[in-house]
Amino acid sequence: MDLPESAIEERLKRAGIHLHVKAGNWCALRGNDHVSHNLVENTALVACTSGTTGLARFTQHSAAGVLANLQGIQEYLNIGTDDHMLVLREPSYLSVFVGEILLAIAHGARLSFSPRRFTPHFFVQTVLNGGVTCLTATASVLHALLPTIKREAAQLRSLRFVQLLGEGASLETIEGLATALPDAEVIHAYGLTEAGPRLTAWSSRKHPRERACVGEPISGVHLRVPDAETGELWVHSSAMMLGYVGERGASPDWLATHDYGRVDERGLVFVEGRTDDIINRSGIKFMPTQIEQLLNEHPAVRASLIQARGMGYGIRLRALIELVEGQQVQPDELLRFVRYRLPSAMWVDDVEFVTVLPCKSSGKLDRAVTTA
Structure with a gap:
């Protein structure tokens, strides 16, 4: 079910998560005084990202931005109290924190994480015994699990959603999942820490013939390629970061994603790779x-x-x-x-x-x- 932002925020508060934190009172970043003393006003969340430089930078996000992105995510990932989410990713990523942890808490869903190293047998047994209905992982992990998923599809019938994110997915992986799990909705999400973290979502139910794209922008997100049909994608988002910690200047209205792609006449987004690739x-x-x-x-x-x-x-x-x-x-x-x-x-x-x-x-x- 879709919840208004006020209801999402109230449910998070009941779970002990308060997003409205004064910048001057921030003290939860493992004693990192440099970070905690250099936050802009209205910062509710700080995330670490290496971006395109490979060097760690901290992004600052407002409560309004986090809630806006969460609102957009729930519109395509419609979970409830009967759902059990299994995440095969590190919980430290902003994308996982907003798109899985906060989403599960807001909607009362059960949430499980895999150990850092796990076997295909562990995966199948977790889904089967735990009644997992929503699976989230990177495309590489799901690609590696694809032979097991095809072989054990009958044991995975509880899955309603299978979500790929964190990197581009091959057509073979997407088509393999859609064929092996016909009753599940396969979702390929695309995002950027600085502007979301989630930006678009493709669904096997909504665009079954357009498996090479990453879908449409979610609510509050706009993507374009300036002055060209194909080139670097730029994003404008209601969840745009407030800026990098310790770096002057507000976040720009439009931000370069450093991803190479295009947006077609229907608004579908195609990402071909990184501009530095x-x-x-x-x-x-x-x-x-x-x-x-x-x-x-x-x-x-x-x-x-x-x-x-x-x-x-x-x-x-x-x-x-x-x-x-x-x-x-x-x-x-x-x-x-x-x-x-x-x-x-x-x-x-x-x-x-x-x-x-x-x-x-x-x-x-x-x-x-x-x-x-």
Whole structure:
């Protein structure tokens, strides 16, 4: 059910969560005096993010912004007191705190977190024995669990929602989940700590034929690509941060997401990757995901990751390949499979087979890691 912001706030207060905190009285950030003494007025929540720099920065959020984002999330993730949410992510992320923890508390749902390391058996038994109705995880985690989900689908019938977030999801993962769990609504959410954290949501029920997009902006969020059809996405949100701790200046009205994509005439948002992932080879600019999508169409390939090494004309492209269980394929066959469909500047030079694609601690795929 949808609750007005005032009702959400009241329920959070009854649970001991008070979002209206005076900046001068903030003292809950593990004794970090630098942070606690440099907050702007109306700060109710502080989150840590590495953003695009890789360096830790603290974002400040108002109670009104948090409640506005929570309002938008509940409009597409309609849970209630009969629901049990299982989160396969670290609870320290702002996205999890707002989109799962506060949402569950506001609607009286049961909430469970997995241990940092868990087995597919643990996952299946938790869903089966706990009557889990809503599952949330990164695309990489759900991709790794996909064989188990397909094999044990009959044991997972309690699921009403399966939500992917935190990174882009492959069509194979989304289609695999939708096919294996036809009674569950698959949701692919996209967000940004500085402006939400949630910005858009795609639903298998609402847009079943548009599985390559991340859906429509939620309430209070607007996305656009200035002066171009495809380019860097910019966001305006009613949940925009108040600013970074210790950095002067108010948060801008429109914020660059550093994500590369487009917004079509229907308002659906397509994200192709990070702007800093763009490869410029022989004067041709392209996203590694364009190659990965083609590689993933091969029946022996479960997932792929393109890594660029070198600079300028000396750039070499390496494809890390995770194979479907029981399948084998020669590197030359994969190279031929994509080459006739791509310009020469996008041709892959090397293929390396891996058991699991490399991921960061956040669960997102890691293009920078060295595997050999």
